Amino acid sequence: MEEHEVYEKIQHKTNHRNKIQKAVTYIFLTLWALIVLFPFYWMILTSVKSYGAYNAEHTPAFFTLSPTIQNYIDAFTTVPLVGYLLNTAIFAVATTVIMVIVSTLAAYAFARLNFRGKNLVFTLFLSLMMIPSELVVITNFVTVTNLDLRNTFVGLVLPSVTSVFYIYLLKENFEQVPDELYRAAKVDGTSDLKYLWKVMIPICRPTIITITILKIIECWNSYVWPRLITDDPAYYLVSNGIQEIRENGFGRENIPAMMAAVVVISVPLIVLFLIFRKKIMAGVSQGGTKG
Amino acid sequence: MNRNHKKAWLYLLPALLFLIFFMVYPLIDVFIYSAEEGFNFASQSYFGVGLYNFSYVLHDPYFLQAVQNTIILVIITVPVSTGLALLISLGLSSIKPLRDLYQTIYFLPYVTNTLAVGLVFMILFQPTEYTDGLVNMVIEFFGGSAVDFIDGPYWAKMFVLCFYTVWIVLPFKILVLTSALASVNPDYYKAARVDGTPKWRVFTKITLPMISPMIFYLVITGFIGAFKAYSDAVALFGTDLNAAGMNTIVGYVYDMLYGDSGGYPSYASAAAIILFAIVLTVTCINLLVSSRKISR
């Protein structure tokens, strides 16, 4: 009887400890979630406060009773926000499409075709992965300037296309498609290009979608290259646009309008993320890096 | 056979052209630039070859400031972000309800525009017309005194920069560590529980060794990433980073290349090569340490 009680006591104690541990864990996780979410909340909140109300605050208000869309109207009318968005969309789509085509062809050559020097070329490709973009950006800037391609989409897009990592990722994926399929297709007289298009790409579609999304995110957020290569606001991408807005746009004081612009710029990616959440997270954990 | 070889090269051709033109050639060229003394961008001429560019850069107070800023940033953010990510991932893997929701929230900073959200951080830390800003309000609430984080003292600006950097890099680290934790075979934990192993011992003797390759991977990529910090600083302090005293090495490279202080690709190249040398050295040391630790 006594033993049983002792046992119960211990059981009770561990249960208690586990509960406290759980609670601490949840509190900690929630705290960080709040730190992550708060800037987003603040950005949306500020964007609906009116200019006057925001500047008249003596203590920052955590909510507003009179939301306004005036800031959004300002964001679209007084600065060329639509232009920035459109430029970024063109830049992202063009870069991604070219990148996917070029990478797919190269990955196919590495994974499926045989040619002399394949291993050597592939090793060279891989070693290029270690080259930091900061080293090559200088010459690219000079090249594009000398070719008179500043403030053009060509100059923006072309140097942003190359992406050794995606070629590598695709090649690995292509190699998992069994050899027999290729031989079966050959017996039926399928050309290489048709095999790539009709068999390889459909089978590897998940990976291709992943690299497409990752590249679009990369393009949407790219700042350094567009900043170097464009000084005409007509060609600004969103990152440069936001910088321009901050320094010359509404004037430093119109923070609510700035926040409206920030919301407009952030929303497309967040929507994309919420749709393709699983794919993006899987793709990033496969080897994307940021920071 | 020959026909096949040609075809393969044809498939490779576009990628090769892009890589040679925009990666291989620039890579060689950057070393040439760095050796050309007194290069004039307008006339594309130079009057000597040597190491002057390197010596200029190494004696430039702006560069030294940038190096100092970058190193402080690296030393603070890499351990903090890796440790925080480890804590969060451990917490995430120990809970079931709401895990998906938390994971989704934690990943959000990865898909945001660094420049845009940096602006939000700026206004959180910046005083407004009649207030000292939200963060200062919190500080005052706890009995501290307000600081201007954006235009104020160096340590305050550095704090904001580090905080924002950690905020930005955490999603990737959390993601990698949670999948590393999830891939540990649960049989180990079951075996440990059968043996009555205390939790802390399970963590240090089972979990940590199993995920240590991933932690080292994160440390190495974290070092590389932090050394290349730039756009977070621009987001917080504007494009004129030298004036704010918050420039980074990469920022110095770009400032030398372009903008009001630009037009010196030789100095930019020299600075970029110095950066590359630092990153390479640190990475090699990291790899050495990690291979010794893991093989043990």
Place this chain on the structure above:
Amino acid sequence: MKIMLKNLTKKFPGRSRKHPEDVIAVNDFTCEIPDGELVGLLGPSGCGKSTTLNMICGLEDASSGSIFFGDENVTALAPELRGVGMVFQNYALYPHLNVFKNIQFPLENLKGKERLSKGDMKSRVLEAARLVQIEDLLDRKPRELSGGQQQRVAIARALVKMPRVLLLDEPLSNLDARLRLQTREEIRKIQKKTGITTVFVTHDQEEAMSICDRIAVMNHGVLMQEGRPQDVYDNPANLFVARFLGTPPINVFHGTVRDETLFLNQAPVLKVKGVSDQDVIVGIRPEGFLLKSDGPLRCHLERIEVMGRDVSIVSTHSACTGTSLRSIISSESRVDTAAAEVCFSLKPGKVFLFSAKTEERISFEIPGQPLSKGE
């Protein structure tokens, strides 16, 4: 369509500097496959049978020699121009296409005059599907099918082009034992119905023996023997073929021939007329033993396995090259399980002699009666 293989040879270049010598996968292979027959290409793994098949279909170029389909030399033709259908070991079904589209895939590649209209394609696909009885699976994806069903789809895809030659590369190896039996009957039936000349690669001799019109046994890239299964079984050309065919496998002994008599360990066991004195290797099929109390072959009894119709006697003999020898006799004969010794006489038609040097067959005249003890 008759297939002729003339001196077909395939060399692969040496793999590294350490092994610069060429690897000869198929060596001087000559063989004729009559029209409309099902031929089994048989041999242990790595013997070159798959390489031979790949050369017939055109996936690999022959290093030398030639291949004729009928009178047409197809050696240099690309696979799609040869009119061959091929079924692969793992079926090679396209995972992203449903059954219908998988079967239709080869038809979409046809160009020029051969190009079919949508309707024609559909009727051809349905016809092929009906032939292998998968009409109700056409909407499914390959991963939703069982192994046997995938196999049928693969066959339908190979047949839909109406090939002149059908090639099957180890088509049954991925199926479980029961399905394998069923599917090989199926393949046989389909082949008979369509009358397409078919080459069937397998390492399973039982499979080949049971459904093929002819078998060709290969080893180390060389064709060992070719013929009707029963003929090859009854008249193996060499020790390898004798050992490779038959379950349980043939029992092999070291023996000597003196005065036209075969001796195993100095004991005379069989009259072998017309064989000169020499050391020989003796192969005796399990069914070549007759239980006889005064038989000349005295073996040490190990155990007896009763298998319903037959009884399998496992015993040992000092001249036997294996650890034990196995003989199969009808279950009606009585065996003394307690006895330490068992005595056999031999059926001369089931005993083969091979030269100890070349392992080639040495034939002998079969006398009227087997030897008995003490004669």
